[in-house]
Amino acid sequence: MNAMNVQVIQLAPIHVVLIRHRGPYDELGGEFDRLWEWVTAQRVSALRTIGIYWDNPDFVPASKLRSAACVEVPAGFQIGNSGGLPLEVDDIAGGEYATTRFVGPYEDLAPVWSDLTRYVEGTLRRKISDNPAFEVYVNDASDTPPEQLITELYMPLR
Template sequence: MTENIWQQYETRLLRVLEYIHAHLDEDLDLEKLGEIACLSSYHWHRIYRAVHGETAAQTIRRLRLHRAATELVETRKSVSAIAARAGYPNLQSFTRTFGAAYGLPPAAYRERGKTVYPTAQSEEASAMYEVTIKTIKPMHLVGLAHRGPYPEIGATFAQLGVLGGSRGLFARMKGSVALYYDDPDVVPAEKLRSLAAIWVDAPECVEPPLEAAIIEGGDYAMLRHVGPYSDLHKAYGWLYGTGLPSLGRPISDAPCFEDYVNDPKNTPPAELITDIYVPLA
């Protein structure tokens, strides 16, 4: 159950992923997803897990918790409303599940998310962040364009996983990265441009909707962030406000990128590692 299955069921699995991401607010019946995939319940569950490394139910739970974490930090919605939207029948069950995944109960997670960016002199900054200069070689990418809010790029990565698997790219995969072309403080969320990509060992000739890209070699400011993706905005705030000025190097006119060191499907959110790279002139 490897590449042959992915090739055979690429279109069906992409259709299911699109449906899941578009209907997270609804009761996502697993048998209904099997119908969308046009597969029997027996084969459907096995194929989905073989391709994605997790069950459809685990995907849905993970995506809803990720969205809830983002809403806790970025909105003023009540915790009860966020819990209900995530599909939990009561606040207690949501608090228990969220706490187990993110290491803090929802209210405490929200309060921590409101913390202002630490200054360069603070002990918190020293403990949380460190920026270094790293020289990298050119990186060849195969990616899938994402248009819209950056926190929603996970849906595009899921599609890329199906396409990359069905087209035999994972054998040459060296990592998973995302290129970000626009400043979210300037460009409207719905117009933000990014690229969900896998890093391969040599240039690839690809067919649409996949596209080839390259990250130029050279010096980059690198910050390692450990924790949920919903906390990345704080790392960026510190990096641009304090970390980069401390280096005394101008920034190059090229996009920043994130290198995802581990996999959110099998890593607790508190242990996710993201290396942020900003090109230096």
Template sequence: MHVTIRQLDKAIPLVCCPHRGPYRQIGQAFDALDSWTSGQAFEPARVFALYYDDPSATPPEALHSAAGVALPADTPLGDGLERAEIPSGRYAVLLHKGPYPALEVSYRWLFEQWLPNSGETQIDAPCIEEYLNTPHDVAPQELLTEIWVPLQAR
């Protein structure tokens, strides 16, 4: 596994569908977001998930996350949707290849192996996943997901 440090110079505005509960059930929020976007005159180019809580310290039913698409900040919102943004700043980025359930292995390596030995400090901000392709387009073993961990500025 290989981690790169990415500097995001400009915040990315998002339209999000919030989710409460186990992170593995965020698909419900993506389904609602997909239903909304399919009725719009645009096709979102970038798809994200925001994960606000540490699942090792928060009960599954209390976890807060959001499914999001990158759209201009003035995009009209549908029912149940909200605005969010990925803030500018530094991020550790790990590319995960494979099915979504296997993301847990990449997260564990990132937080248990790489981060403690990296000299970097995570800041109190959501972890992010960017989905570079979808299960509609490729087989599960070919899915590409970037995991972004927000880092302290240098």
């Protein structure tokens, strides 16, 4: 925990195309697969792959967890052909975020989020805002060993 390297940064809004998901967070992977099939088929210039998480699984039942699979797109991007997917264009809110980087398998992220939450509330003495937290997936799980996956975690502050 004391080895956690957390920075507080100011972010501009991030323009994304997303597919919403309700249910256990570990089931979001299927939405990423559908989203990336669409990105590839439509030749969308996706900048980053992002997962948005609205709820704390410590307090919200798994069946009610809200999340979204996203790709960052250039400003002004419009969905042409959605390929029948429930796609939305939206912005991740700008503002102050506490961020840290994790290297390892996605299955090991839950305790990192718990540590980040404790760090923000305890060490930084900050409140977490109502904006959703999100993860940026720096490398590609399809061609990267799990122990080398890099995930950036972003916790919204108020």
